[in-house]
Amino acid sequence: MSAQRKYFVYALLLMLSSAAQCRHPFDFFDESIEDFVDCLLKHNITHTEYEQFESYENKQNLLANKLELKYKCNVDCQLQRQPMKWLTAAGRLDLQLLNATDEAAASIVDCMANADAEQCAYSFKLVMCAYLANHPPPDELEPSNYEAEDAEETDEFYLDDGCFNLPNDLIAKCTTQQNITSDNFRHKLYDAQAGTPLVNISLNYMCYVLCAAQGLNILDANAHVDVDLLSEVEYMSPSNYDAAVQCNLGLQQEHDTCVYAFKMLLCLIKNLNTAEFLNTSEKKL
Known part of the structure; x- marks a missing residue:
């Protein structure tokens, strides 16, 4: 074979x-360390708990919406602190700010059609919908050194998402x-x-x-x-x-x-x- x-x-x-x-929904998060820590403190989440929450092993639970509200609120906090904003002042999706491709934008809008109006749940679903729509695209994310080395070794089969x-x-x-x-x-x-x-x-x-x-x-x-x-x-x-x-x-x-x-x-x-x-x-x- x-x-x-x-x-x-x-x-x-x-x-x-x-x-x-194999990309992670949170790969695009780029808030400052001060903002990251502040979000954890606001929602009473330890670093250890967050590491478990964002682990690849927990990704299926994220996609299946199996998580406590405090984690959704932490995602909302992180999303609000991003240098590239996705939300309006009212906390709703702004397609112009999102700056997605037409296909990704349409996919995200469709995914968000029945989103919960509660802010934490809304922001969390937006992050999941963006991930499923492959936004931001992998080539806009900074690869780790480990991924870059693997890309050189397995160029024929390796994709930008690692x-x-x-x-x-x-x-x-x-x-x-x-x-x-x-x-x-x-x-x-x-x-x-x-x-x-x-x-x-x-x-x-x-x-x-x-x-x-x-x-x-x-x-x-x-x-x-x-x-x-x-x-x-x-x-x-x-x-x-x-x-x-x-x-x-x-x-x-x-x-x-x-x-x-x-x-x-x-x-x-x-x-x-x-x-x-x-x-x-x-x-x-």
Whole structure:
């Protein structure tokens, strides 16, 4: 098996287990250290608590809106202290200040349509919506020295957001085939994680996942994920392997291959130990 396909298989697992992006929603925060500390003090959050809150391991909880109000209020405080403002004096989104691309702006507006009017919840959702819309874009964020070194070593597969990802031609093929955008897909995935019934999510978003898996040739004859193949080409810990097998077994009666693919994605997001998988994968890279 080629190294390129191996990396792409890893990329698909990354998509399934971490909702396709390895950037963090707070990457753009650039307030002064004084403002950062002041926000923590105002909301009675310790540095240790904040480090746990903003960790990559906690990102799925952020996307699923599983956090205490004080953390949302801290995000609002940080957002209000940014040198580049996103909010009006009344604390509402200002598209002109946001300075996003037309596509990102439209995606954010759509995502914010049902935002809670309470200020802390509103600001937190805005940050999440911007993240899902890929705003600010990765090339506007300063990469760390670690990321820059990795980019030189793995140029063919490395993206500006610091992650391996699906190949652009496969993304283009699948989004065109299903008449969706990657940003909209992330929003639908976010909605599903937050509890939106799958009957309210269009089938083309589910077929996008199937298309990606087909493009990587990791499905069996029934168009189900071949867990053994995945474990052969990219290390999976015993616990993650068992979790993937159980997800697969639980969906054997799902005959619609698109629905199966999307449900498999959701099951893996919920049950895989993402940090463990990424750590072992990084060692192999």
